[in-house]
Amino acid sequence: MRVILHSDCNGFFASVECLYNPDIRQKPVAVCGDAEARHGIILAKNEIAKKYKVQTGEAIWQAKQKCPELVVAKAHYDRYLRFSKMAGRIYADYSDMIEPFGLDESWIDITANVDNFDDGYRIAEEIRQRVKYELGITVSIGVSFNKIFAKLGSDYKKPDAVTVITPENYKEIVYPLPAECLLGVGKATKKALHTLGIYTIGDIAKASRELLHSHLGKFGDSLHTFAKGYDSSPVKPLGYERIPKSIGNSTTPSRDMKNTEDAKIVLGVLCDSVCRRAREQHLRAKTVSINIRDKDLFIINRQEKLNRSTNINQEITAVAMKLLRENYSFSKPVRSIGVTLSDFVPDTYSEQTSLFVDEHKRERLMELDKSVDVLKKRFGSFCVRPANMLSDKVLSGFSPKEENIVHPVGYFT
Amino acid sequence: MKQYVSVTARFDCDGNLLPIAIHWKDGRSFEIDRVLDIRYAASMKAGGAGIRYSCRIAGQKRYLFLEDNRWFVDSREAVCT
Numbered sequence: 016m017r018v019i020l021h022s023d024c025n026g027f028f029a030s031v032e033c034l035y036n037p038d039i040r041q042k043p044v045a046v047c048g049d050a051e052a053r054h055g056i057i058l059a060k061n062e063i064a065k066k067y068k069v070q071t072g073e074a075i076w077q078a079k080q081k082c083p084e085l086v087v088a089k090a091h092y093d094r095y096l097r098f099s100k101m102a103g104r105i106y107a108d109y110s111d112m113i114e115p116f117g118l119d120e121s122w123i124d125i126t127a128n129v130d131n132f133d134d135g136y137r138i139a140e141e142i143r144q145r146v147k148y149e150l151g152i153t154v155s156i157g158v159s160f161n162k163i164f165a166k167l168g169s170d171y172k173k174p175d176a177v178t179v180i181t182p183e184n185y186k187e188i189v190y191p192l193p194a195e196c197l198l199g200v201g202k203a204t205k206k207a208l209h210t211l212g213i214y215t216i217g218d219i220a221k222a223s224r225e226l227l228h229s230h231l232g233k234f235g236d237s238l239h240t241f242a243k244g245y246d247s248s249p250v251k252p253l254g255y256e257r258i259p260k261s262i263g264n265s266t267t268p269s270r271d272m273k274n275t276e277d278a279k280i281v282l283g284v285l286c287d288s289v290c291r292r293a294r295e296q297h298l299r300a301k302t303v304s305i306n307i308r309d310k311d312l313f314i315i316n317r318q319e320k321l322n323r324s325t326n327i328n329q330e331i332t333a334v335a336m337k338l339l340r341e342n343y344s345f346s347k348p349v350r351s352i353g354v355t356l357s358d359f360v361p362d363t364y365s366e367q368t369s370l371f372v373d374e375h376k377r378e379r380l381m382e383l384d385k386s387v388d389v390l391k392k393r394f395g396s397f398c399v400r401p402a403n404m405l406s407d408k409v410l411s412g413f414s415p416k417e418e419n420i421v422h423p424v425g426y427f428t
Numbered sequence: 429m430k431q432y433v434s435v436t437a438r439f440d441c442d443g444n445l446l447p448i449a450i451h452w453k454d455g456r457s458f459e460i461d462r463v464l465d466i467r468y469a470a471s472m473k474a475g476g477a478g479i480r481y482s483c484r485i486a487g488q489k490r491y492l493f494l495e496d497n498r499w500f501v502d503s504r505e506a507v508c509t
Contacts, residue, residue: 035475097496101468101477151470151477 016182018135019250020123021157021165022142024102025174027119028059030152031098032088043067044086047075053267053350058090062174095119098150105145107253109138114251120169122162124250132158132181139177147175161246163198164189170196185244190217197241199234207231216242258359259296263304264288264415265353271310272349272410278339280403280410285354286332287396288415291388293356299324299364300356303334309347317342323369324360327380331356391416430474431503435492447481447492450501458485460492469493474502 024030028046033039043064048054055075067082079085099118106113112124129135139156146154153175157168160182167189168178180188195205197216207230213219219227219242227235240246251257264285272278282305293300304318317338325331335354343349368374387399396414404411434451451457460483469480471493478495493500 034470034472034477037473037475098477147470149468149470149477151472 016160017124017126018129018132019159019162019165020125020135020139020142021159021162021169022102022106022121022123022139022146022154023156023166023169023173024098024119024146025153025155026059026061026065027098027152028090028095029061029064029088031094032091033061034151035091035094036088039086039088042086043069043082043084044088045069045075045078046088046090048090051269053269098152101150102146102154105142105149109142111253112250113253120166122165122250132179136177136179139179143175143177159185161244162248162250163241163246164244166198167192167196182244186217189242189244190215190220192216194219197238199238199241204231204234204238259298260359261355261357262289262292262296262298262300263353263355264292265306265351266413266415267351268410268413270409272352274345275336275340276403277407277410278349278352279336280407281352282335282339282354283332283401283404284411284413285352285415286335287328289354289356290326290328290331290384291391291416293326293359294362294384294388297362298359299326299362300331301358301360302356303331303338304355304357305335305338306353306355307339307343307349308351310350311347312350313347315342320358323366323372324358324364326356326362326384327377328384329380429503430471430476430500432498432500433492435499445494447483447499450485450492450499460485461487464489471500471502474500476500 029044032046033044041063043061045057045060045064047057057069057071057073057075057078059071060069064082064085067085069078069082069085075087095118103113103115103121106121106123109128110123110125114122116122125135125138129138135158139158143154143156146152155169155173155175156177157165157171157180158177159165159168159180164180164185168180171178171188178188192215194200194208194213194216197219200208208214208219211222211226211230213222219238222239224236224239227239229235231238266281266285268281272281300321301324302318302320304316306314306316308314319334319338321334390399396416400411435447436449436451437445437447439445446463447460449457449459462484463481464484465482467480468478470477471480471491474493476493476495478493481492481494483490483492490501
């Protein structure tokens with residue numbers, strides 16, 4: 016029987032800000048993006064703000080309507096990264112099987128260190144106390160025999176608590192919980208389950224696999240497995256990196272882009288970032304997509320499949336610009352824009368060369384990118400730039416490569 | 429209140445870092461008689477977290493924190509008062 020912990024830092028960003036500002040600890044606090052740079056949405060909130068039903072993702076003015084005395088704290092990502100690493104350092108004292116899920120959550124497999132769930136509880140308690148003492152923030156920890164129930168455990172009682180879900184007690188704890196507590200059940204699945212008369216996790220476990228499969232497909236099988244406690248997915252060892260399915264960056268500059276020239280500057284920076292990230296991972300992409308959001312928040316996505324895989328800046332930027340020109344007329348200014356590469360092959364992959372492409376030039380471009388990568392690594396992203404970036408420093412003055420944070424991918428990918 | 433301070437510290441040949449003296453902004457310096465304990469800890473009073481050095485200064489126990497590469501004390505209980 017495995018013993019797996021899931022540790023979740025409670026209101027992570029908000030807890031860190033409250034630690035740094037003793038004066039706001041007793042007030043409702045929400046951490047927000049920079050409103051002046053037009054990133055003003057709620058990223059996290061503390062327990063007091065939660066009582067006012069302030070929600071992650073809503074605009075600051077919406078949150079202030081619910082809670083006029085809300086203290087809006089600016090986000091400090093460097094701090095959160097540091098605290099995330101410090102929490103990881105504590106976990107690493109107990110196991111080398113640590114799988115982070117975002118900055119504030121981790122699964123820790125401690126099977127090799129314990130004999131039973133009592134030991135598991137003891138270690139979880141120790142971690143909870145150490146995080147509180149050493150980091151000044153609280154965690155809630157779930158202890159169980161699979162990753163799904165461990166995560167349920169960390170959500171079950173918070174903040175600053177430990178919940179143990181064993182093969183003996185899981186039916187009492189897990190089965191009465193609403194179906195949407197199960198990892199992967201969102202609004203759409205919840206609705207589909209309700210039409211089947213399934214409201215709790217217990218209902219899912221008791222339903223027949225065939226019924227779930229017929230309505231939800233393969234995902235129905237997974238849900239049934241999760242609810243029964245049969246999930247056997249392993250906790251990935253420390254340092255494990257999954258091969259990405261896509262690499263993308265997007266940005267909302269501090270002013271709208273009014274024409275193709277403006278967008279070219281921003282796309283240039285974004286393409287440079289995604290290409291560098293792809294090269295770093297030794298990948299070449301076969302699909303380029305862009306997404307455009309106009310000032311009324313209307314979104315369009317367009318993509319193009321390439322004949323040849325590439326990670327050359329010039330080629331990717333050209334495709335992105337072509338997609339933009341063909342699909343957007345700038346009838347309205349653009350608020351935000353993004354570029355994503357996908358459909359990867361390793362950069363050692365051999366492809367048929369073309370008679371109609373100057374292969375010699377391509378090789379020179381690849382060498383050029385490699386050289387510039389080395390320069391940028393040593394001297395920062397701004398050391399070598401195309402001349403058009405200098406025409407508008409407001410639009411080009413950001414570095415998505417350095418500021419990029421890889422967010423957790425879905426559990427099922 | 430969180431008060432960043434300059435500190436004279438020494439690396440010994442094993443790579444351990446030990447603070448020797450704290451220098452206050454107004455020019456006063458305080459020698460650390462002895463470091464009693466070193467551990468990771470948060471300072472709820474000052475607001476921060478890092479490596480906490482429990483120091484004996486002029487017969488009294490004070491906490492000195494190393495957060496990333498800056499030293500701080502909680503000035504309500506600091507040596508200047």
